[in-house]
Amino acid sequence: MQKRAVDIDTFMEGLVARNPGEIEFHQAVHEVATDVIPYMQKHPKYLDEQVLERLCEPDRVISFRVCWHDDDHNIRVNRGYRIQNNNAIGPYKGGLRFHPSVNQSILKFLAFEQTFKNSLTGLPMGGGKGGADFNPRGKSDPEIMRFCQSFMTELYRHVGPYTDVPAGDIGVGAREIGYMFGQYKRLTNTFSGVLTGKGLEYGGSAMRTEATGYGCVYFLIDMLEASGSSLDGKVVVISGSGNVATHAAEQSVMNGAKVITLSDSDGYIYDSDGMTKEKINWVKELKNVRRGRIKEYVNEFPSAKYIDGEKPWNVECDVALPCATQNEITIDDAKMLTKNGCIAVSEGANMPTNNDAVQHFINAKVLFGPAKAANAGGVAMSGLEMSQNSERRSWASDELSVMLREIMSGIHERCREAGTEGDYCNYAKGANIAGFKKVADAVMAFGMV
Numbered sequence: 001m002q003k004r005a006v007d008i009d010t011f012m013e014g015l016v017a018r019n020p021g022e023i024e025f026h027q028a029v030h031e032v033a034t035d036v037i038p039y040m041q042k043h044p045k046y047l048d049e050q051v052l053e054r055l056c057e058p059d060r061v062i063s064f065r066v067c068w069h070d071d072d073h074n075i076r077v078n079r080g081y082r083i084q085n086n087n088a089i090g091p092y093k094g095g096l097r098f099h100p101s102v103n104q105s106i107l108k109f110l111a112f113e114q115t116f117k118n119s120l121t122g123l124p125m126g127g128g129k130g131g132a133d134f135n136p137r138g139k140s141d142p143e144i145m146r147f148c149q150s151f152m153t154e155l156y157r158h159v160g161p162y163t164d165v166p167a168g169d170i171g172v173g174a175r176e177i178g179y180m181f182g183q184y185k186r187l188t189n190t191f192s193g194v195l196t197g198k199g200l201e202y203g204g205s206a207m208r209t210e211a212t213g214y215g216c217v218y219f220l221i222d223m224l225e226a227s228g229s230s231l232d233g234k235v236v237v238i239s240g241s242g243n244v245a246t247h248a249a250e251q252s253v254m255n256g257a258k259v260i261t262l263s264d265s266d267g268y269i270y271d272s273d274g275m276t277k278e279k280i281n282w283v284k285e286l287k288n289v290r291r292g293r294i295k296e297y298v299n300e301f302p303s304a305k306y307i308d309g310e311k312p313w314n315v316e317c318d319v320a321l322p323c324a325t326q327n328e329i330t331i332d333d334a335k336m337l338t339k340n341g342c343i344a345v346s347e348g349a350n351m352p353t354n355n356d357a358v359q360h361f362i363n364a365k366v367l368f369g370p371a372k373a374a375n376a377g378g379v380a381m382s383g384l385e386m387s388q389n390s391e392r393r394s395w396a397s398d399e400l401s402v403m404l405r406e407i408m409s410g411i412h413e414r415c416r417e418a419g420t421e422g423d424y425c426n427y428a429k430g431a432n433i434a435g436f437k438k439v440a441d442a443v444m445a446f447g448m449v
Contacts, residue, residue: 022105092128095169116435148179193389213247215377232256323348
């Protein structure tokens with residue numbers, strides 16, 4: 001039995017014993033518990049009701065076999081998951097990730113984080129996450145279609161517009177969502193808003209592709225403005241080169257910043273001239289159409305440099321936007337960033353900064369936008385897609401852009417209200433407390449369930 005959350009060490013001892021070997025999940029819970037347990041000690045009703053313990057135990061952990069044929073007619077076997085963490089404030093909501101690294105620990109951390117992220121948006125969405133240890137890279141379209149259809153043949157019985165509404169994540173874009181939605185429609189004989197990130201032709205939302213990257217920069221702008229500064233003229237380093245990274249770069253450039261890096265798992269490019277809208281569009285085409293590698297950038301733009309096998313955190317900058325994957329900024333990276341003049345970090349990926357690095361940024365009074373707040377733009381737009389599906393309507397891009405901006409400003413204000421300490425706002429603490437309180441109050445309202 002897990003020990004009562006009277007202090008962080010006791011709580012984590014019980015959680016680790018109950019969830020052995022799930023390192024990423026332990027890290028995510030520890031980051032939240034560090035702020036939430038002192039808050040609960042001041043509000044003992046949450047301790048008495050064991051609310052944090054309940055939020056750390058998913059409502060449901062679903063694991064299943066996914067069999068499919070490759071193009072050589074070999075039978076291939078992968079493992080699929082759906083973690084339904086908490087639905088106290090709405091249907092489970094969170095992405096599906098197809099990547100070889102996917103395991104139960106990673107998806108439990110993502111579903112746990114998603115619960116608080118969705119709470120911060122102000123929209124009625126619970127937290128979930130799912131995926132499979134399938135790697136779309138190098139697979140043909142027919143292979144990906146067969147995998148997605150097999151995956152949905154099991155998943156369809158666990159999801160629905162009022163139960164659980166998955167979206168895309170790493171390795172799951174419009175192509176994969178289309179294949180899965182087609183199979184869901186075939187199996188259930190219904191056309192419903194069971195997935196978000198759909199194509200515009202069949203119920204998708206404008207702005208969904210841009211939302212996470214744009215939202216990350218909106219949150220950054222709000223942090224800078226609240227501290228008396230602005231993004232105009234700032235030098236920005238970005239990791240990743242997918243949708244989140246390229247749209248974060250795009251929005252940064254639109255606000256007068258100079259973006260000088262993008263990366264992938266092989267290395268990063270450094271463009272001292274700064275990236276233009278045209279260069280960013282070239283990267284989008286490289287990644288989304290040709291599915292190439294970022295090192296090809298220097299062939300198109302010879303003044304840039306490619307650094308193999310490295311991350312971009314040793315480059316001098318004013319702002320860092322980690323938009324690739326979890327734990328990509330270590331304590332050494334954080335120290336290098338602050339040494340080189342970085343004054344703000346806004347997380348576009350999920351938990352890209354490890355706990356020691358987060359604490360370093362806070363101690364150095366760097367403006368730090370945690371993922372559960374800064375990258376909530378994507379799920380916020382997914383929530384708006386759910387609303388459009390329910391109403392059988394479609395909002396225009398300019399309407400959605402205004403809604404996204406308002407949602408991100410609301411998230412910033414909720415974090416700032418809960419996290420301001422003297423002349424510095426600890427946005428990580430603010431996000432944890434504000435996200436927790438809404439879900440915790442809903443959990444308590446339902447009684448012992």
